[in-house]
Amino acid sequence: MFEKINQKLKENNLEVSRINGITISTFHSFCNSYFSEQGKEYELVSNNFIRFSIFKSFENNNAFNYERDYVIQELVPKVENSIRYIKSFGITPEEINVKMTKEDLINKSFLENMNTIKVEEILAFLDYFIIAFQDYEKEKGEKRIDYNDLLKRFQIEYDPLKKHYKYVLVDELQDLNDVEADIARLLGDYLFLVGDRKQSIFGFQGGSLKNFAEFQKLSNLEQLTKGLNYRSYSEILEYSKQYFLKKTHDKNDSNELEDFKSNKGQGGSVKQLIGNNTEDIALKLAIDLASQRKSTAIITRTNDQIIGISRILDAKNVKYTTTASASVSTRAKNSIIDYLKGIFNADEKDVLKALFTPFSGVSLKMAFQIEEKYRKKEININEVKRLAKPFFDRKAAAELNIFNINKLFNETILPISVALDNDYYISAAAILENINQYMDSNELPSFSDMLVYLYTAEDSYESNDKQENLILTTVHKAKGLEFDNVIYIPKKQNNKTSFIDLVTNSIIKQTKGIDVKEELAEESIRVDFVAFTRAKENLFVVTPPALAEDYYIEGLIEKSIAEMEDEPAPFKKKYAEAYSLFVNKEYEAARALLQENDKWLISRINSYFTQLKRYILFIAGHNVRSSKIYKNKGSWDKRSNRKYKLWFKCS
Numbered sequence: 337m338f339e340k341i342n343q344k345l346k347e348n349n350l351e352v353s354r355i356n357g358i359t360i361s362t363f364h365s366f367c368n369s370y371f372s373e374q375g376k377e378y379e380l381v382s383n384n385f386i387r388f389s390i391f392k393s394f395e396n397n398n399a400f401n402y403e404r405d406y407v408i409q410e411l412v413p414k415v416e417n418s419i420r421y422i423k424s425f426g427i428t429p430e431e432i433n434v435k436m437t438k439e440d441l442i443n444k445s446f447l448e449n450m451n452t453i454k455v456e457e458i459l460a461f462l463d464y465f466i467i468a469f470q471d472y473e474k475e476k477g478e479k480r481i482d483y484n485d486l487l488k489r490f491q492i493e494y495d496p497l498k499k500h501y502k503y504v505l506v507d508e509l510q511d512l513n514d515v516e517a518d519i520a521r522l523l524g525d526y527l528f529l530v531g532d533r534k535q536s537i538f539g540f541q542g543g544s545l546k547n548f549a550e551f552q553k554l555s556n557l558e559q560l561t562k563g564l565n566y567r568s569y570s571e572i573l574e575y576s577k578q579y580f581l582k583k584t585h586d587k588n589d590s591n592e593l594e595d596f597k598s599n600k601g602q603g604g605s606v607k608q609l610i611g612n613n614t615e616d617i618a619l620k621l622a623i624d625l626a627s628q629r630k631s632t633a634i635i636t637r638t639n640d641q642i643i644g645i646s647r648i649l650d651a652k653n654v655k656y657t658t659t660a661s662a663s664v665s666t667r668a669k670n671s672i673i674d675y676l677k678g679i680f681n682a683d684e685k686d687v688l689k690a691l692f693t694p695f696s697g698v699s700l701k702m703a704f705q706i707e708e709k710y711r712k713k714e715i716n717i718n719e720v721k722r723l724a725k726p727f728f729d730r731k732a733a734a735e736l737n738i739f740n741i742n743k744l745f746n747e748t749i750l751p752i753s754v755a756l757d758n759d760y761y762i763s764a765a766a767i768l769e770n771i772n773q774y775m776d777s778n779e780l781p782s783f784s785d786m787l788v789y790l791y792t793a794e795d796s797y798e799s800n801d802k803q804e805n806l807i808l809t810t811v812h813k814a815k816g817l818e819f820d821n822v823i824y825i826p827k828k829q830n831n832k833t834s835f836i837d838l839v840t841n842s843i844i845k846q847t848k849g850i851d852v853k854e855e856l857a858e859e860s861i862r863v864d865f866v867a868f869t870r871a872k873e874n875l876f877v878v879t880p881p882a883l884a885e886d887y888y889i890e891g892l893i894e895k896s897i898a899e900m901e902d903e904p905a906p907f908k909k910k911y912a913e914a915y916s917l918f919v920n921k922e923y924e925a926a927r928a929l930l931q932e933n934d935k936w937l938i939s940r941i942n943s944y945f946t947q948l949k950r951y952i953l954f955i956a957g958h959n960v961r962s963s964k965i966y967k968n969k970g971s972w973d974k975r976s977n978r979k980y981k982l983w984f985k986c987s
Contacts, residue, residue: 423484424542513542563595569604668763697726822871
């Protein structure tokens with residue numbers, strides 16, 4: 337922020353020294369500095385700490401009958417988000433009125449048509465949710481705090497005699513949560529507030545238009561509406577304006593758009609591209625536009641969309657910058673964890689499974705041979721150790737400490753991951769970061785606890801990409817940014833309320849009297865508006881046919897059909913496997929692999945599917961060796977009295 341202000345002062349020939357002595361800060365960093373000046377130091381806990389604590393609470397209390405993987409991958413992240421969201425309203429576990437919340441949930445569950453889950457189950461989840469919330473607060477203790485605690489403590493402990501300002505300027509007023517709004521009031525005698533209701537898109541963090549409205553009600557408020565836009569050409573602004581007016585039911589927003597116009601005047605273009613392969617369409621267009629040496633952004637609704645696009649660009653070797661954290665691939669994460677389990681566990685199943693990972697120092701062909709011979713008892717474990725010597729050498733040297741784990745990653749996992757693909761490298765880097773985080777926060781680490789931590793951890797890795805002409809970003813990360821060309825890929829939103837959302841919303845309503853569902857009713861429209869208005873010169877909206885009409889406004893957007901053919905991704909597995917052998921000092925095996933054909937693998941795949949066919953036919957009640965089968969799907973076999981479906985014929 338300081339650098340941006342500095343740059344604007346220079347552009348307008350104003351003295352840079354005029355900002356010396358001015359405190360420029362986010363709410364969180366300001367509060368942190370305040371406590372540091374008072375000699376109070378706190379350790380900020382990570383999101384992974386919250387997730388780990390939630391999972392342990394659920395597990396200790398036998399909260400769910402779901403599979404463990406589902407609880408870890410689906411429920412824990414959502415509960416973590418809910419706890420952070422509830423805390424953004426300044427709510428603690430002790431303040432939750434359980435009786436009133438349960439009464440509200442009984443009524444809501446019928447209104448929301450919760451057919452997939454019973455009312456009793458929702459009420460039971462509320463109890464487990466509150467216990468998990470309490471357990472997290474206890475485990476955190478007094479010296480460890482999260483970002484919401486930081487604001488809440490400041491709100492309670494702030495002493496105006498130690499730090500106070502005559503003037504306080506608050507930017508992005510529409511994104512303030514309840515606690516931040518109160519801090520702004522505490523800090524200054526005079527407030528200068530800047531905000532845009534149409535850009536309120538951080539409701540999931542507690543950002544509320546309620547606070548915006550509360551400030552507007554102040555009797556001594558002087559309000560100015562600035563409608564002149566210095567970023568976009570008029571064609572882009574007119575489309576954005578009419579789209580918003582077509583969708584909104586809020587008269588306040590409509591009034592603010594009356595004078596919405598461009599300082600640049602006429603120019604620019606707005607186009608809609610319609611097709612099923614929206615990401616491929618956007619990519620082809622983006623690569624063409626970026627080659628013109630102008631900034632081009634692909635803007636999406638979700639981080640998952642960004643991840644999918646980035647993987648295609650990586651495969652095509654196209655340079656880009658992303659504002660989103662790189663995400664871990666499930667495939668790569670499981671492979672790395674399988675290897676770690678083989679290294680640190682004594683279980684023979686874990687060891688054999690680890691041999692099939694790209695880090696083992698054993699070729700895939702050799703891993704199959706070892707596993708098959710061991711299963712048939714043709715060799716014993718000592719012979720397995722001899723055949724897979726590189727792996728067992730690593731295993732023998734393994735110790736569960738930070739130095740040893742970092743050495744294992746730096747010497748084996750990271751180099752091989754780089755050779756495999758970007759997914760593997762990002763996954764390896766993120767997992768190592770999470771392991772170090774776990775080891776730092778646990779005096780007596782255990783491998784089983786570390787595995788739980790890794791499975792529940794938020795898997796992302798901040799990469800330091802240099803600036804490129806092609807940028808990938810979500811709408812939320814693009815806020816405040818601008819690009820010559822914007823390619824926006826909308827996504828249909830799921831408006832169904834989950835049982836976790838139902839519980840979260842009821843807690844907030846019964847504790848604070850705020851109906852968050854009502855607050856967030858038009859946030860989707862505002863997200864679209866923010867995406868459109870990032871474009872300076874050209875806006876492209878890429879939609880599937882099902883969403884085409886939602887974004888079409890006659891006379892304001894040029895519509896066309898665009899389809900793409902799928903392109904195969906490059907294949908380089910053999911070279912990566914050979915490099916893995918090389919890293920594990922199996923030089924001759926690496927050389928032999930590069931000279932080998934893959935007929936053995938084709939044979940094994942054929943054998944697998946032949947066995948699979950026989951198994952399916954056996955289930956249908958047939959002996960595949962005795963007859964040929966030519967049946968229609970859905971026929972009945974009188975001998976077995978089973979209905980079966982055959983999608984192939986087999987002798």
